[in-house]
Amino acid sequence: MAAVRLRKAFRYPEDSDEGREELDEEEQEQLIEQLQRQNDARNAQYHIIFTSIPLLSTIAFLPSVFAASSLTEWLLSILGVLSLLGTAYTMRLSPLHPDRKGKKPVTAENERITRLHSALLPVNGAVCLLLTAAYFFAGTGPSSIRPVLYLIPGAMLAAILLARDMMLSVDLSALKNLQYEHKGA
Secondary structure, eight states, X not given: OXXXXXXXXXXXXXXXXXXXXXXXXXXXXXXXXXXXXXXXXXXXXXXXXXXXXXXXHGGGTHHHHHSOSSHHHHHHHHHHHHHXXXXXXXHHTSOSSOOOSOOSOOOHHHHHHHHHHHHXXXXXXXXXXXXXXXXXXXXXXXXXXXXXXXXXXXXXXXXXXXXXXXXXXXXXXXXXXXXXXXXXX
């Protein structure tokens, strides 16, 4: 009698559960903690890099601050320096995540700092718009500053806001919530 040959249904390798290991609760917690440490280290690097860039950009305005040919040029240069310093402050010291849990006690000083953080961005944006308008209306007279430098604060603010948005896009709380959905599995 001829041997009976049974056919097996074709399966893709990723369809099989044989090679897949489930993580237990402790391994899930360790993995989430490792990812959190990596994210915190990367955020610290971004904070340093994106804080130093606007600070270094202030060098472009220093010659016109100390040797401006007109009061308008001096004022616009001071605004450029202040805008870049505000941008660096926004990146370095402004909190990435608002305190949602209420762990910090509400004091008058904390309230003032919170108001400063919330007002700094719109004021800095207005200064950047003013400097951009100055770029478009700047004359070609004798000047110690090139009008294109007035665009630097706006470009730095946009880069910082983009970097902060990218840093905020990594949220491990959703991963932590998934961890406990499969508890006991």
